[in-house]
Amino acid sequence: MYNFNNLYEPTSVEEALRLKKEHPQALFLAGGSDILIKIREGKLAGCDLINIYNLEELRGICLEDDGSILIRPLTSFTDVSMHPVIRQYVPVLGEAVDQIGGPQVRNIGTIGGNICNGVTSADSATTLKAYDATLEIASLDGIRLLPYTEFNLGPGKVDLREGELLCGIRIAKESYENTSGHYIKYAMRKAMDIATLGCSVNVRLTSDKKHIDRLRIAFGVAAPTPIRSTTVESKVQGHELNEQLLDIVSEGALSDVSPRTSWRASKEFRLQLVKEMARRTTKAAVEKAGGTING
Amino acid sequence: MANKDVHCIVNGKERVFSVDVRSSLSDMLRGKAGLDSIKHGCDVGECGACTVLIDGKPFNSCIYMAIWAEGKTILTLEGLSNTKGEISDIQQAFIDEGAVQCGFCTPGFIMASIPIIEKDEPSSREEIRRQISGNLCRCTGYEHIVDAIEKTQRKRIEQKKG
Numbered sequence: 312m313y314n315f316n317n318l319y320e321p322t323s324v325e326e327a328l329r330l331k332k333e334h335p336q337a338l339f340l341a342g343g344s345d346i347l348i349k350i351r352e353g354k355l356a357g358c359d360l361i362n363i364y365n366l367e368e369l370r371g372i373c374l375e376d377d378g379s380i381l382i383r384p385l386t387s388f389t390d391v392s393m394h395p396v397i398r399q400y401v402p403v404l405g406e407a408v409d410q411i412g413g414p415q416v417r418n419i420g421t422i423g424g425n426i427c428n429g430v431t432s433a434d435s436a437t438t439l440k441a442y443d444a445t446l447e448i449a450s451l452d453g454i455r456l457l458p459y460t461e462f463n464l465g466p467g468k469v470d471l472r473e474g475e476l477l478c479g480i481r482i483a484k485e486s487y488e489n490t491s492g493h494y495i496k497y498a499m500r501k502a503m504d505i506a507t508l509g510c511s512v513n514v515r516l517t518s519d520k521k522h523i524d525r526l527r528i529a530f531g532v533a534a535p536t537p538i539r540s541t542t543v544e545s546k547v548q549g550h551e552l553n554e555q556l557l558d559i560v561s562e563g564a565l566s567d568v569s570p571r572t573s574w575r576a577s578k579e580f581r582l583q584l585v586k587e588m589a590r591r592t593t594k595a596a597v598e599k600a601g602g603t604i605n606g
Numbered sequence: 607m608a609n610k611d612v613h614c615i616v617n618g619k620e621r622v623f624s625v626d627v628r629s630s631l632s633d634m635l636r637g638k639a640g641l642d643s644i645k646h647g648c649d650v651g652e653c654g655a656c657t658v659l660i661d662g663k664p665f666n667s668c669i670y671m672a673i674w675a676e677g678k679t680i681l682t683l684e685g686l687s688n689t690k691g692e693i694s695d696i697q698q699a700f701i702d703e704g705a706v707q708c709g710f711c712t713p714g715f716i717m718a719s720i721p722i723i724e725k726d727e728p729s730s731r732e733e734i735r736r737q738i739s740g741n742l743c744r745c746t747g748y749e750h751i752v753d754a755i756e757k758t759q760r761k762r763i764e765q766k767k768g
Contacts, residue, residue: 413740
């Protein structure tokens with residue numbers, strides 16, 4: 312038995328939003344792989360829940376008419392990684408969420424839950440940040456659009472206001488077109504582990520494949536929230552594909568991160584990881600885009 | 607707390623369970639249906655000892671609300687035996703390969719391995735390990751478990767060709 316107090320079971324998003332307005336203290340329950348565990352651990356014992364797991368309108372992925380990719384929040388990690396639209400246009404997102412937990416966890420865990428938790432280690436967060444995803448946040452007043460880069464307010468804190476529910480994650484065509492990405496998760500174990508550090512890079516090369524047209528880089532566990540390294544991004548604009556590029560990425564990343572020491576790793580080790588992973592992830596992304604370093 | 611009827615297919619049979627809405631699927635299947643293959647190991651989705659297949663995919667039944675099972679098709683280890691009560695090839699392989707020691711994790715491992723042994727192409731040992739990475743065994747060291755899964759998968763592929 313889970314020790315919760317009240318359970319509300321809406322049959323539509325609209326009803327879910329109404330229930331949330333009536334019971335602002337109640338938590339939306341998606342896949343439950345965080346909430347049900349926190350209830351077991353006692354941290355959320357006695358809470359009220361609004362069960363949205365069965366709301367099919369919040370599940371699935373589609374390619375919209377304007378070319379943007381819409382990911383509904385209740386889509387499981389398994390379904391994200393297997394979906395043909397993701398595999399074709401943003402395979403790195405599938406590769407990133409395929410490194411979460413184990414098969415059972417990836418079947419129940421949802422991408423919306425992953426980012427709404429607001430933890431810095433969320434494996435989907437870095438790639439979604441690096442692709443400038445836009446969030447569609449519903450309330451009874453309508454839909455609010457928010458760049459995902461502005462969503463995280465602090466550890467475990469996100470910009471979901473009273474009565475709001477995430478109902479869509481959108482990646483614009485301009486953001487993924489002619490763009491290749493790579494994600495590296497550094498963890499102690501190959502499975503069932505939380506990232507010690509995560510790095511997601513995507514690049515768009517110039518048509519001759521010799522220069523960076525656009526590079527975006529994001530880190531997880533390198534700061535209290537998942538972050539983009541804008542210093543690096545502006546420095547490498549138009550840069551030739553060579554070792555110097557990797558040096559700039561590697562050194563530049565250090566100026567945007569602020570990792571801490573935890574039981575998993577020391578601050579110093581994380582800084583070393585930032586430098587090395589920024590370099591390796593960028594190199595891999597460039598190669599996936601058809602470029603070669605010093606080629 | 608209110609009770610609710612949950613309609614689902616468990617091991618091929620249509621069932622209705624009246625459950626407290628606070629129940630996990632593991633509570634329902636072990637407590638109400640008497641399916642003792644489901645182990646309450648960690649109860650937080652880390653050990654995989656409560657793994658069942660829901661619509662063909664492995665889930666930890668300890669972190670799955672019983673009410674979510676409405677309309678689903680669930681398979682537990684008990685559902686692997688044939689009508690005569692004989693055990694399945696994967697269960698026999700676990701015995702033959704010495705993949706069972708204390709046995710507590712075994713039903714979970716076998717259920718987690720079902721999607722792999724049903725594949726048409728042989729999986730590498732690395733792929734098999736990845737598929738069972740959500741299950742913990744503290745006795746065997748995993749090698750014999752991987753052997754049992756690998757051999758069963760190969761046998762089934764041979765049979766399909768044959």
